[in-house]
Amino acid sequence: MPTIRKCLYCQKSLHKQSLMQYMMNDALCLSCRRSLKIKRKTLQMKSLKITYFGLYEHDLAEALLQYKECMDEALKEMFLSEVKDWIRFHYHNCVFLCAPSSSKALERRGFQHVISMFEQCGVPILDCFEKKTDTDQKQASFQKRSEISDVLVLKQEVDIPDKRLILIDDIVTTGSTLLALQNLIKDKECTEALCLCIHPKLLAEYDKKRRRFCIY
Amino acid sequence: MKKICPRCSNEDPNLFYEGSKGWYCRACVQFSRKLISDVHYETWNDFPSDLSADVHLDFELTDLQKEISKRITEKMETGDVLVWAVTGAGKTELCMDFISQCLKQRKRIAVVIPRRQVVLELAERFKRSFNCHISPLCEGYTDDLTGDLIVCTAHQCYRFFDKKFDHIIVDEPDAFPYHGNAVLQGIVRNSCKGSMLYLSATPDSSLLENCQVLRLFSRPHGYDLPVPHIRKTGKVSGLFYLWVWCMKRQKEKIPFLVFVPEIEMANRITLIFKTSMNIECCTSKTEKKDEIIDKMKKRELSGLICTTVLERGITFEGVDVCVFHADHPVFTSASLIQIAGRVGRKSSRPFGECLFLTFYQSDEVIESVRMIEYANHQKMSVLSEIAS
Known part of the structure; x- marks a missing residue:
């Protein structure tokens, strides 16, 4: 019996796809793909240029929660599949430095969710940071999040190559993690970050200050 | 080898995925990942020694209700039971005697209702009738899992999959979202190790075929149902x-x-x-909503x-x-x-x-x-x- 291909997210039959999705062998149906609203945009935060692909709201937020909190590892290929060619082309000969998870979360999940997601783009990823303590950022206040720099450290045994360095993360809520990571490797030049989505509040703040981003 | 999800009984091979920790079911993954190799069970905390299992009702059941109530306790020994009773026949009161019997025998029991609003209302009714710790479990009320009697939505049953109830009472199995949802039905079924009691005014054919049916087509006051x-x-x-x-x-x-x-x-x-x-x-x-209903x-x-x-x-x-x-x-x-x-x-x-x-x-x-x-x-x- 031939197996019926199903949408990776809604698990309905995959018969409704655009021609481009069919050609690219997309794992999502047309309505799920549209609901994620993946679109490339950038914002400048201090000396860091952040490229993001969506807002952390509605369906994208729900899908990310299912991936991270419900540990649905199969979803790793759905987030960046639309832009993976752009990432591969635009960032060839770059090394991606991944934002760390707490060891507790890592043990619970069994996979590093940011690495699994970006691995789909076929780019080299270096897991060179770690958290000293198991702090949970989910419930942390805006003020508390800025203290993340005390927790993040560079792994001692890792040698960072002399290539163009790109920081990667899944969600940017206040940007403190990325700025702290940038600070950790300040002897190397790293001015770019790539993330799946940003929090709508951060974007609102950014829009309000009209590219003069100075919340810190 | 054919894979079966221990939590929701899913058998569709397309809905299994091999992750870093092993195979898991994707049909019920929104309740958090369940590895199919992970079948450990936990034990319940002991009931309090001074547990009171007596029922206090503000009114007396009719003879017919008493008869049905007695039959429920008898028939639950032999398998699943469906009480097909008209709306307003007192379905909740019918099963109170059975709940009381279970608590006396120190059995774990849950009342599962598809709707959140009804969970809260029913938990209040049980609190008036039973002098024991009753935990309502639904959206907004998810902290207390220690009740002697659990009243919860079908979604919350996944929390008890590792412990398993002795019996589960499903009120309104024909209501959204329980009706027609194989994942929810599987989770509720797998959270129970004994027989289940269904209470419905409009049961579907599969319930009528698979359960022992007790019918009650009259309301306690004896009046007919109003015909629209x-x-x-x-x-x-x-x-x-x-x-x-x-x-x-x-x-x-x-x-x-x-x-x-x-x-x-x-x-x-x-x-x-x-x-x-x-x-x-x-x-x-x-x-x-609660304020308006009040x-x-x-x-x-x-x-x-x-x-x-x-x-x-x-x-x-x-x-x-x-x-x-x-x-x-x-x-x-x-x-x-x-x-x-x-x-x-x-x-x-x-x-x-x-x-x-x-x-x-x-x-x-x-x-x-x-x-x-x-x-x-x-x-x-x-x-x-x-x-x-």
Whole structure:
């Protein structure tokens, strides 16, 4: 019996796809793909240029929660599949430095969710940071999040190559993690970050200050 | 090797994925990942030594209710039981004796209800009848898992998969989202190691086939179920007819419920009618739902314009009911029967009017009226069967 291909997210039959999705062998149906609203945009935060692909709201937020909190590892290929060619082309000969998870979360999940997601783009990823303590950022206040720099450290045994360095993360809520990571490797030049989505509040703040981003 | 999810019983090979920690089921992954190799079980905390399992009811059960209640306890020994009882027959009270027996035998038991609103109302009713720790578990109430008796939505059952109840009582298995949802049904089934008790006014064929059926087609006060009047109207004239119907009830001080198919329609009708009536709107999107329902119960409001969110589980004393656009696909025969069942539930006013305003006479409307008439007709035959 031939197996019926199903949408990776809604698990309905995959018969409704655009021609481009069919050609690219997309794992999502047309309505799920549209609901994620993946679109490339950038914002400048201090000396860091952040490229993001969506807002952390509605369906994208729900899908990310299912991936991270419900540990649905199969979803790793759905987030960046639309832009993976752009990432591969635009960032060839770059090394991606991944934002760390707490060891507790890592043990619970069994996979590093940011690495699994970006691995789909076929780019080299270096897991060179770690958290000293198991702090949970989910419930942390805006003020508390800025203290993340005390927790993040560079792994001692890792040698960072002399290539163009790109920081990667899944969600940017206040940007403190990325700025702290940038600070950790300040002897190397790293001015770019790539993330799946940003929090709508951060974007609102950014829009309000009209590219003069100075919340810190 | 064929894979089966230990939590939701999914067997579809397309819905299994091999992750870093092994194979897991993707059908029920929204309840957190469950590895198919992970089948460890946990034990329950002991019941408190001074657990009181006696039932205190403000009224006495009728002879028929006592008989059905006794039969439930007997039949639960041998397998799943379905109590097919008309709306307002006192299904909750019927199973209280069984719950009491289970608690006396120190068995773990849960009452599962598909709707959040009904969980809270039912938990309150159980608190009045039982002198033990009762934990309601639903959206917004998820901290207390230690109750001697758990009242929860079907979604919350996944928390007890590792422990397993001795028995589960499923109230309204024909309601959304439990009905037709294989994942939820699997999770509830796998959270129970013994037999299950289903309480329904509108059971589907699979329940009727797979369970031992106990029928109860009469209400405690002995009055017939109100048979709905069907009135075919046009769209504008229907609205005018509804306005006259509501005004008449407000004048006579009879509380009323108007069921409409869509949230937006409910908001608009409320906006128009509020100019001349003391009414509120109650839909799934309404913020102060509990407050509005409370006001209605205290008769501070003349009526409510609501969607199917209030179709089951909630009792308003002495209400008349009207369904606007009853031929809309939202209203299935089961939901129309439930809506008609809001009328005449209390012995203080065991009758009332139920009106279906339709633009076309749909099969669902006709089927619901036929089923209510059938239940009224069967009442006598069940009475004689029980007597014999």
